[in-house]
Amino acid sequence: MNHIVEIDNLRKVYKGFTLDNISLNIPKDSILGLIGPNGAGKTTTIKILMDMIQPQSGSVRIFGMDHRKNIKHVRNRVGYVGEEQHFYGDKTVAWTGKFVSEFFDNWDTNMFQKLLTDFTISRTKKTKELSKGTKVKLSLAIALSHNPELMILDEPTAGLDPVIRREVLELLRTFPEDGNKSVIISSHITDDITRIADYVAFLIEGKIALSEPKDELLSKWKRIHYKDGALEDRISNTLTSQKTHMFGNSGITMDYPALKEVIAEGVAREEIKVENVDLDDVLIALVKGE
Amino acid sequence: MWKIMKKNVNVFVFYFVFVASLIVILKLITGNEITTAFMIIAGILVFLLVFASTFTNEQYEEKNKGYAFLDTLPVTAREIVEAKFALVLLAVGLCVGLLVILFSLSASAPETIAIAQSYVLFMGVVCLILAGVNYIGIFALGYTKFLIFVGSGWLALGFVPVIIMKTYQGRMDYLKETVLNFYAGIDWLVVIPSALVVYFVLMLVAAKVRHLKSA
Numbered sequence: 001m002n003h004i005v006e007i008d009n010l011r012k013v014y015k016g017f018t019l020d021n022i023s024l025n026i027p028k029d030s031i032l033g034l035i036g037p038n039g040a041g042k043t044t045t046i047k048i049l050m051d052m053i054q055p056q057s058g059s060v061r062i063f064g065m066d067h068r069k070n071i072k073h074v075r076n077r078v079g080y081v082g083e084e085q086h087f088y089g090d091k092t093v094a095w096t097g098k099f100v101s102e103f104f105d106n107w108d109t110n111m112f113q114k115l116l117t118d119f120t121i122s123r124t125k126k127t128k129e130l131s132k133g134t135k136v137k138l139s140l141a142i143a144l145s146h147n148p149e150l151m152i153l154d155e156p157t158a159g160l161d162p163v164i165r166r167e168v169l170e171l172l173r174t175f176p177e178d179g180n181k182s183v184i185i186s187s188h189i190t191d192d193i194t195r196i197a198d199y200v201a202f203l204i205e206g207k208i209a210l211s212e213p214k215d216e217l218l219s220k221w222k223r224i225h226y227k228d229g230a231l232e233d234r235i236s237n238t239l240t241s242q243k244t245h246m247f248g249n250s251g252i253t254m255d256y257p258a259l260k261e262v263i264a265e266g267v268a269r270e271e272i273k274v275e276n277v278d279l280d281d282v283l284i285a286l287v288k289g290e
Numbered sequence: 291m292w293k294i295m296k297k298n299v300n301v302f303v304f305y306f307v308f309v310a311s312l313i314v315i316l317k318l319i320t321g322n323e324i325t326t327a328f329m330i331i332a333g334i335l336v337f338l339l340v341f342a343s344t345f346t347n348e349q350y351e352e353k354n355k356g357y358a359f360l361d362t363l364p365v366t367a368r369e370i371v372e373a374k375f376a377l378v379l380l381a382v383g384l385c386v387g388l389l390v391i392l393f394s395l396s397a398s399a400p401e402t403i404a405i406a407q408s409y410v411l412f413m414g415v416v417c418l419i420l421a422g423v424n425y426i427g428i429f430a431l432g433y434t435k436f437l438i439f440v441g442s443g444w445l446a447l448g449f450v451p452v453i454i455m456k457t458y459q460g461r462m463d464y465l466k467e468t469v470l471n472f473y474a475g476i477d478w479l480v481v482i483p484s485a486l487v488v489y490f491v492l493m494l495v496a497a498k499v500r501h502l503k504s505a
Binding site for chain 2: 050052054071072073075076080082084086087088089090099100102103104105
């Protein structure tokens with residue numbers, strides 16, 4: 001089993017929204033960034049993985065097992081941080097830790113205590129008194145304290161201040177280094193995904209628009225700036241997100257290696273410039289579908 | 291299951307201690323004989339225990355989005371529902387058990403004791419079934435919406451004694467005899483296992499409803 005998660009043809013229909021034939025495989029020892037605008041289906045997909053929502057069709061295998069038939073086992077090995085954090089508000093952080101610890105086979109109390117200290121979370125505070133950022137950190141501390149093999153995080157950095165956001169991302173980036181561990185993280189903040197992901201999947205209007213290793217994707221997608229007449233029409237017509245401005249024209253190619261040779265002369269004459277794109281550009285190009 | 295039960299057990303303990311104290315005080319006031327008033331109040335207290343504790347717990351779950359929290363843990367929807375049902379069963383069992391023992395210690399005639407015991411057992415069975423139905427309603431509609439239905443139901447129930455009095459006007463002795471015969475005639479060796487089976491089926495339905503609602 002080379003994939004820690006195998007998603008096959010997931011379909012979930014809501015009034016006004018359909019998650020349509022989602023198929024994805026997530027390799028071991030990797031971080032998958034699930035990118036998409038709000039309402040694209042990221043949370044629905046993640047909730048299906050956690051069996052909080054049932055799909056109309058399709059299947060999910062996690063750790064090689066049908067996740068619904070083995071949900072207890074799966075949740076035991078998955079660290080989950082949802083887009084909203086729910087705790088019993090009148091209970092303290094210490095109570096919450098003790099309560100959840102009894103459900104997990106591999107709970108590590110020392111690690112939980114260490115994470116509370118590292119994240120500066122007061123043990124005696126009631127969870128309703130915690131800020132949004134601290135609630136996310138508490139969720140993360142719980143998710144990490146039972147030694148999960150897979151972390152599933154739904155927009156964990158939304159609403160966090162930059163310092164905490166960086167801490168959280170750093171923690172996730174190093175998570176697979178222990179071996180055989182993976183992370184699925186959804187976000188519409190592409191910066192976060194760029195920072196940590198090995199693979200990216202773009203979810204647009206309920207469909208997987210693109211799924212590739214991040215570095216491969218960024219090596220193929222480039223913005224081409226060119227002066228009038230510097231690019232043949234057959235090439236410029238293949239560019240997306242085309243713009244014309246006073247300095248010339250630009251557009252994004254999805255297959256730069258195939259163009260590299262063809263435009264080499266233009267680049268040498270400085271009539272054509274090639275610029276790296278970021279995941280934001282890719283997302284916008286996919287959303288606008290230009 | 292105990293892991294989930296113990297989260298809710300405090301509320302049940304609070305109401306049980308409250309109800310048990312009231313029963314003991316009532317017993318001290320009414321003396322060694324079983325009176326009709328004691329029986330009726332004891333029955334109401336069983337209702338109070340089950341409904342107040344269940345509704346308090348469910349209000350708490352809704353307020354804190356407790357089910358959303360529990361759904362992130364390695365526990366199935368069915369185990370959560372089982373824990374809820376087990377706690378109600380335990381509370382009803384303890385309360386009815388306490389009353390059955392108290393009645394057996396009274397100085398009333400054996401027939402009166404048997405009828406009183408039969409009455410509280412009957413109330414216990416009714417409470418169990420209603421609690422099961424309540425949970426299905428709560429899982430289907432959510433606590434707040436269901437509370438409106440229950441409130442309307444209780445309001446309607448308030449008219450039942452009036453209707454009975456009106457129907458049996460001038461024949462109250464006949465009514466009393468019919469009711470006493472009903473309690474005396476219940477075969478508990480059949481009714482208790484049957485009630486438990488119904489309760490178990492309601493639990494399965496509640497688990498299914500909760501699972502479907504989460505979809």
